[in-house]
Amino acid sequence: MADVTMRIWRGDANGGNFETFTLAQNEGEVVLDVIHRIQATEAPDLACRWNCKAGKCGSCSAEINGKPRLMCMTRMDQLPEGEVTVTPMKTFPIIRDLVTDVSFNYVQAQKVPALLPPPMPERGYVMFQEDVERGQEFRKCIECFMCQDVCHVIRDHEENKEHYSGPRFFIRYAELEMHPLDTNDRRHLLREEMGLGYCNITKCCTEVCPEHIHITDNAIIPLKERVVDAAYDPVAWLGRKIRRKHNRTADEAAVQPAP
Amino acid sequence: MAVMESSTSVVLGGTRGGPSVTHLRKDRWWLQPVVTMSILTAFVIYSTWAAFQNRYYYVGAGVHRDLISPFYSPCIADDCVSGSKAGWHFSGWSLSPALLILIFPLGFRLTCYYYRRSYYRAFWWSPPACAVADAHGTYTGETRFPLIMQNVHRYFFYAGLVFNVLLTIDAVEAFREPGLGWGVSVGTIVLCVNAALLWLYSLSCHACRHLCGGHVKSFSQHKIRHRLWKLVTPLNAKHMNFAWASLFVVALTDVYVRLVASGALTDYKLF
Ligand code: SF4
Numbered sequence: 013m014a015d016v017t018m019r020i021w022r023g024d025a026n027g028g029n030f031e032t033f034t035l036a037q038n039e040g041e042v043v044l045d046v047i048h049r050i051q052a053t054e055a056p057d058l059a060c061r062w063n064c065k066a067g068k069c070g071s072c073s074a075e076i077n078g079k080p081r082l083m084c085m086t087r088m089d090q091l092p093e094g095e096v097t098v099t100p101m102k103t104f105p106i107i108r109d110l111v112t113d114v115s116f117n118y119v120q121a122q123k124v125p126a127l128l129p130p131p132m133p134e135r136g137y138v139m140f141q142e143d144v145e146r147g148q149e150f151r152k153c154i155e156c157f158m159c160q161d162v163c164h165v166i167r168d169h170e171e172n173k174e175h176y177s178g179p180r181f182f183i184r185y186a187e188l189e190m191h192p193l194d195t196n197d198r199r200h201l202l203r204e205e206m207g208l209g210y211c212n213i214t215k216c217c218t219e220v221c222p223e224h225i226h227i228t229d230n231a232i233i234p235l236k237e238r239v240v241d242a243a244y245d246p247v248a249w250l251g252r253k254i255r256r257k258h259n260r261t262a263d264e265a266a267v268q269p270a271p
Numbered sequence: 272m273a274v275m276e277s278s279t280s281v282v283l284g285g286t287r288g289g290p291s292v293t294h295l296r297k298d299r300w301w302l303q304p305v306v307t308m309s310i311l312t313a314f315v316i317y318s319t320w321a322a323f324q325n326r327y328y329y330v331g332a333g334v335h336r337d338l339i340s341p342f343y344s345p346c347i348a349d350d351c352v353s354g355s356k357a358g359w360h361f362s363g364w365s366l367s368p369a370l371l372i373l374i375f376p377l378g379f380r381l382t383c384y385y386y387r388r389s390y391y392r393a394f395w396w397s398p399p400a401c402a403v404a405d406a407h408g409t410y411t412g413e414t415r416f417p418l419i420m421q422n423v424h425r426y427f428f429y430a431g432l433v434f435n436v437l438l439t440i441d442a443v444e445a446f447r448e449p450g451l452g453w454g455v456s457v458g459t460i461v462l463c464v465n466a467a468l469l470w471l472y473s474l475s476c477h478a479c480r481h482l483c484g485g486h487v488k489s490f491s492q493h494k495i496r497h498r499l500w501k502l503v504t505p506l507n508a509k510h511m512n513f514a515w516a517s518l519f520v521v522a523l524t525d526v527y528v529r530l531v532a533s534g535a536l537t538d539y540k541l542f
């Protein structure tokens with residue numbers, strides 16, 4: 013088989029450069045295999061993160077030819093001819109080479125108000141299949157953070173990171189909001205502090221998700237519609253007044269009483 | 272290497288990896304925005320032109336037909352061509368009726384989640400394609416005026432339903448052949464397909480999915496809503512297709528009626 017040329021970003025917080033490696037192509041290889049071969053031969057200090065090599069741990073996210081992909085799930089023979097560019101995820105601070113500091117995501121994870129079930133009834137909590145199925149799609153997330161990486165709200169506008177939780181967490185919010193045993197109302201929190209309104213539903217998160225989660229259609233848009241119910245729909249507002257339904261405010265929802 | 276602590280506040284401004292370029296994509300990422308931009312621009316130009324024409328929008332009893340262009344229905348201006356007038360009219364409005372009524376379908380499509388995705392990408396370049404840099408220095412998304420107004424989409428959805436009913440009536444009336452009785456012509460089929468696609472477009476709308484049942488916390492507690500939601504969900508998955516198909520067909524319907532009304536084409540009777 014022909015040779016492959018890999019153009020790989022090398023560097024850290026002090027700066028970096030592309031380094032080019034040319035090596036023989038082996039049949040059936042994925043990008044991560046080639047990175048490992050480079051590590052084993054020419055550049056033992058090439059840093060990359062990986063764990064499962066099966067598309068399930070979400071560690072090996074990088075940008076291949078400019079698009080966020082899992083290195084372990086991207087076959088070399090399916091990439092177009094010519095050199096292959098591999099860069100670290102752009103949205104997060106670099107640690108070294110292909111490894112980024114994704115702690116932004118853990119900060120956002122901590123901000124999600126947890127499930128708050130009602131007091132346990134005598135017969136215990138009961139869940140029905142149709143309710144379980146609804147959130148199941150969101151549980152497939154492997155936390156590769158490629159949706160966060162590709163999202164232009166923070167990819168191109170660093171300042172938005174302060175008030176934007178991002179698609180990965182919008183699916184978490186959606187799952188909780190659609191959970192029949194949850195009594196928290198996160199709609200005002202989503203609008204006022206988690207930046208749901210910053211998303212302009214351009215669907216790049218859905219395009220890159222390796223688990224094919226319908227992030228925009230099944231989580232973000234339903235959440236936007238719920239926020240409309242809570243904040244923008246005068247008829248829904250009137251309905252609530254008449255039925256005297258109380259919505260918890262962002263502050264109330266953010267406070268999580270001990271279960 | 273920096274020491275990382277668990278923290279509940281976001282640290283801004285770390286150094287990013289990779290080169291400082293707008294993108295590293297090697298495929299033809301610009302193709303989709305360019306195609307979208309061309310089609311939408313063509314549609315806007317055509318519909319503006321058609322709306323200002325104020326003629327050739329109705330094929331009437333003179334040729335034994337009852338066909339009205341969707342751009343002009345309901346015809347509520349003072350001086351609609353004979354036979355096309357709706358039951359009620361806006362007295363004093365002597366401009367094209369299309370200018371009055373097109374606001375609703377236009378608002379419906381402008382605030383549609385799918386079209387928003389398309390024009391934010393194609394016209395606003397925010398972003399033009401995935402992992403290609405946003406063309407703007409600052410970004411507030413749909414949190415400020417005017418884009419915060421996108422939240423009224425469901426009201427345009429309701430208005431859209433009214434129009435669907437009216438255009439369905441038009442499609443039924445298109446079977447009328449004044450002076451001859453009833454029959455089916457090419458025009459009948461065109462108006463029926465148009466009405467059907469508009470229904471599919473509305474029923475697959477995200478606001479519709481939410482209002483049908485998406486808003487409930489528990490499907491098991493709301494069986495009927497769950498059933499409705501299950502009915503519209505497969506349509507919703509095809510919303511993009513219906514959005515394009517209905518856009519093309521609504522314009523083609525106007526073109527067809529216009530050609531027949533102006534005498535350039537004869538509406539062929541099928542049976
Ligand atoms: S759809 Fe919204 S969350 Fe997803 S990438 Fe686009 S802006 Fe970000």
Ligand code: SF4
Pocket residue numbers: 070152153154155156157158159160179180183217220221222223224225227
């Ligand atoms: S939602 Fe998809 S893209 Fe985002 S972190 Fe989870 S698996 Fe990755």
Ligand code: FES
Pocket residue numbers: 061062063064065066067068069070071072073082083084085
């Ligand atoms: S190594 Fe686990 S997802 Fe790639």
Ligand code: FES
Pocket residue numbers: 379382383384385386424428472473475476477478479510
């Ligand atoms: S019409 Fe497209 S989402 Fe409502």
